Amino acid sequence: MRSLAGSVLRPLWLDTPLRPEPRPAVDGATDADLVVVGGGFCGLWTALRAVEREPGRSVLLLEGDRLAEHATGRNGGFCEASLTHGEANGTARWPEEYDGLVRLGIENLDAIEATVRAHDIDCGFLRGGTLAVATRPHEVALLEPEVAGFLDETAVRQVIDSPTYLAGRLSGAEECAVLDPARLAWGLADVAEQQGVRIAERSPVGRVRRAGDRMEVATPHGTVRARQVVLATNVFRPLLRRLRLTTVPVYDYVLATEPLTPAQLEALRWDPALGVSDTGNQFHYYRITPDRRILWGGYDAIYHFGRSIDAAHEDRPATYEVLAQHFHETFPQLEGIRFTHRWAGVIDTSTRFSASFGTAHGGRSAYALGFTGLGVGATRFAADVMLDLLAGEETERTRLEMVRRPAVPFPPEPVAWAGIELTRRALAREDETGRRGPWLRTLDRLGLGYDS
Template identity: 65%
Template sequence: MTWPEGSFDDSVLKPLWLDNPSRPPARESLDQPAEADLLIVGGGFTGLWTALRALERDPTAKVLLIEADRIADHASGRNGGFCEASITHGAANGRARWPDEYAILHELGIRNLDEIAATVERYDIDCGLARGGVLTVATRDHEIADLGPGTQGFLDATAVRKLVDSPTYLAGHHSPDDSVLVDPARLAWGLADAAERLGARLAEHTRLASLHDRGSHIEAATDRVLIKAKKVVIATNAFPNPLRRLRLPVVPVYDYVLATEPLTDEQLQAIKWDPAIGVNDSGTRFHYYRLTPDRRILWGGYDAVYHFGRSIRAQHYDRRETFDKLARHFAETFPQLAGIRFTHRWSGVIDTSSRFCAFFGTAHRGRTAYATGFTGLGVGASRFAADVMLDLLDGRPTERTRLKMVRRKPLPFPPEPLAWIGIQITQWAMRRQDRTGRRNVWLRVLDRFGMGFDS
């Protein structure tokens, strides 16, 4: 057996971030009827930011958050910890979809990232926040032009390998100011603690069963009790929710991740990597990777797996075919780390929308708000989404709610079997584009109608 074959055979199927002895104990479930000014459904970043921002706006508000499992148990505790300023899934996507307002979208994204960093400092959240930006690398000749040769931040092969040394790098672009790295689980736990200190009530293992407008209030039924709420926020993202209108615009996509054993001093010297800098490559099917505070390499991405029927099941979390592929790609990228083993493997469900970024709306005569469809960039954009939803519930136009990005909805994905067929064709076309550097007719048609598939 030659490396990397079998390199993850002894790994645990558990997110590195959640495999932590300092994880807070489970909070009590809701077992008595309750009333709230604001009920939040979902204990990931979107829900947690909404709870915190609601109480920062109005310290007297009675805020209740319910989570079906544990705080940060799903996407918020399973991602790579890249917290980006972009609320549009990158500049190219933002400019293409909202060219006349991209400047303000970019400014709002940078402001949002600054406010995330300020929140971490204000509430003393120990999440290892490091502001070194993102290094985007080209590993194929046709990818170099997209990195902007001659522009600020562009790095040729020699320069990029001084930042991170891989023989696969042909060029790079370093954006130092528009992204931070965090331990996402610790960030989520810190936000939960901060919200509770301000007066929020958080209940875990409390699953929403139904939601109804009763005229004087919104009635939420859990698996055990009833909740009366003046206003509601739905923050379930890829997971089922009670609003039928959200069942087609989002598809659940599985993203897979490996984490190595801690690197030795010699191994760190061999790759010359500043741990404050995250890396992604330029493929349409891309990898993202970073060093963790305990000197591991977190290596994820590439495969974005959609299961027929928008299926979300526990058995989808472990997919040897994808983990094998990730291990081989890691070995090609860092041959100087030959023999290193992976201690953790895991996956998570991404809420993918056809426009690649979150969309927003209301129900129940404006008393329920939702945000979903973050398409892999929810760590940072979830805070922006929280403010959008609170603005929508207030009912007064703001700079955020006047945005076309907020007012317009994406085209929905079709029902089955068309969704499955379309996604498979799109993934085939994306693989072809990575090889050739050219978008074929299928992808150009999707571009024309503002649709796409990403993770």
């Protein structure tokens, strides 16, 4: 497709001279009160919250690659209040807790905004809510036309003008912000270091074990002894064997256009603070970036046999061409616009679409994984959950059923691959027909799912 010609296989957020040089790796033996394994949002928030909650605490964060290199720097930059992957999933799984989970999620997003403002983190933070749109007739009912706030075809096209929109629903600004995720990560790292956190990059952890009354964390060039450990490796192979079926890695694909002209942006009527998603199972998410590009991602969620994670999976021409085709159908008034960047990121999907939590090593380590695409916001909440668990504190967070009861694991291969492929095809059929087939209804009854 011509609009993809000349695009670079590189995440937009990481393609900048603002990217900091990597910190030195661990070299030799060292000690800490708390070691955080993983330098994505989950690890960064945990390190920062640890020293905010207990100033003077010795915290060392170990990142196996570079900060923001993987999911943290490859997502769409939607920072959502939801801790449950949306209302439908939350009310289905935790109906008694859902109102409290909504409040906790909004408080969490408020706290993220407060951190950004207090430390002047330049990450393009805009809190404008989201627009959900129906592009097929059977999707209109999903937006609840009888409930106040529903937008019919005429009204939704006054918000953003696309001939594909049949209806829409706006969420409030309290529910979602858009931002530059890489710059948020780099900003959090700077703030954490200012408060005493040590950060080592290119320090992959090969083993975590108890050694007497301490924990021992081994890297290729040094060993760290610590009182406590947080495991924030998310999509990557867990260091705890019992977690290895908890998630599967799913590749999500994204395009970014060249910057829009003021006239192009005006023709769309699009407030850059507003993020958008459509209502299908295979959904698109899109937004205006701080430099006025359109970031356009989603639709395909690709699982590779054997839980494979490989950079070779990132360049998938068929998926990029489908994404580009859908973009041009959605915004035909942008004819001739080109894509400058294409990239993919790997997501830790769980069967319940939200994180699982727990402890190991006699309470000396804690973990969270399975954010299923909503980790930009929910990881801060997870950080406080893990720190509560390590402290042995009973809090509103640790009393939640969502925290106390983990997700149902995925099966081993080859059953995992067969089940996921069957589910993907069933979801695509539902998108086309509006009918939920027997396979999906069975998964619903079992409380299982697959998403990105």
